Amino acid sequence: MTTNLEVILRWHDPFLTWDPALYNYTYVLRVPHHKIWEPDIILYNSAARDYSSSIISTNAIIDSSGEVKLLLQAIFVSTCWINIAWYPFDQQICDLMFGSRTSDVMQIRITKGDAQISRYEHNHEFVLENFYADMGEIMDPCCDSPFALVSYHVQLQRRYKFPVFFFIMPGILINICAVLVFSLPAESGEKVGLGINSLLAMMVFLMAMINNLPPAESIPLAGMYYGVCLAVITTNIALSVGVMNLSHGGERGYKLPWALKIMTKAMSRWLRVSVHPIVQRHWQRQEEQEQDGVLFESPTVFERSERAWRSLKVRPKTPENADNNPWVPVKRGEGLPEASPIPSAEERDVFVEEWKLASRVMDRFLFILFSVITVLFNSIMLTSSPYGIDMNACNEDEGSCHVD
Structure with missing residues (x-):
């Protein structure tokens, strides 16, 4: 899944505090982000070949109290488990999992921020049904303590008309x-x-x-x-x-x-x-x-011809003319059964x-x-899809979806 979004990082750095009265009442500074310490918050399920090139970092905004704000504009390419069992009435939920790669929960405590879609642009294939976040932890073989993880869930419903x-x-x-x-x-x-x-x-x-x-x-x-x-x-x-x-x-x-x-x-x-x-x-x-108690069905032409052929072909020998061959040919006209009447045209039509x-x-x-x-x-x-065709999209007018 490719997502164009803005990531806002906020943290408190006690080493970046000062008294504004001593510095001409300067309350806010904007400095290049690489000049100060910043948490290594990355997208865990990234699928980009060059992760750093997809992120545009601006200057860090530092308050005199030590509050630091860093704005990142990024195009994230993330992995997403696609379930097409109910296509074309399917629903997809893709996750964006952010966390530190080197600092565990004992070193960095992560809290989730507001998930907003005030600048969301409509997609021609999917409708954004929900956008919410939750907290979690993940273990890594490198360390004994878990790492804090915040996941943003993007719930999409496919547009079914096409x-x-x-x-x-x-x-x-x-x-x-x-x-x-x-x-x-x-x-x-x-x-x-x-x-x-x-x-x-x-x-x-x-x-x-x-x-x-x-x-x-x-x-x-x-x-x-x-x-x-x-x-x-x-x-x-x-x-x-x-x-x-x-x-x-x-x-x-x-x-x-x-x-x-x-x-x-x-x-x-x-x-x-x-x-x-x-x-x-x-x-x-x-x-x-x-x-009347009488039922007669005349034989078909095939049955009559079959009977006539069998009667003309052979007949069993009698004791008077017995020899090694128990069957003798029948002379034409000899021993024939009574001739059946030829079916009429009406019978054939029936x-x-x-x-x-x-x-x-x-x-x-x-x-x-x-x-x-x-x-x-x-x-x-x-009508078998559990998601149906009644799509309840996020209320873009209010600028946000439900956030757990």
């Missing part, structure tokens, strides 16, 4: 596009394409956000947000592939399984999915047959429409499910 507008808002819009994958009909062929484009867009914004963050052990809130978004979009793509396969099941000649048909009937009414008239008539006939209806029902269900998940997920993630 990262929310440029990083979080695009993620919300991409999530909406990803959910709209389930509103596209399977016949369009764009379901997977829209999901992959959403995934790539999310990766672009994730990389842009990472470039603005310092390396840290913990994953920030925004990083977790994008990670979960990527997992949700990947799940959307996988389920979209399954829905597309479900839609084309009838074209392959397969019959809709009984359990899937029951579920499709129930969910189509619950989800208000329109049913093709030909499927409605087919279901109505089946219901009438169930009421198979196709039932599978398409199952895919539409699944699309509607997934659309509602992932819409609810997206709304809840975004609401929880954006």
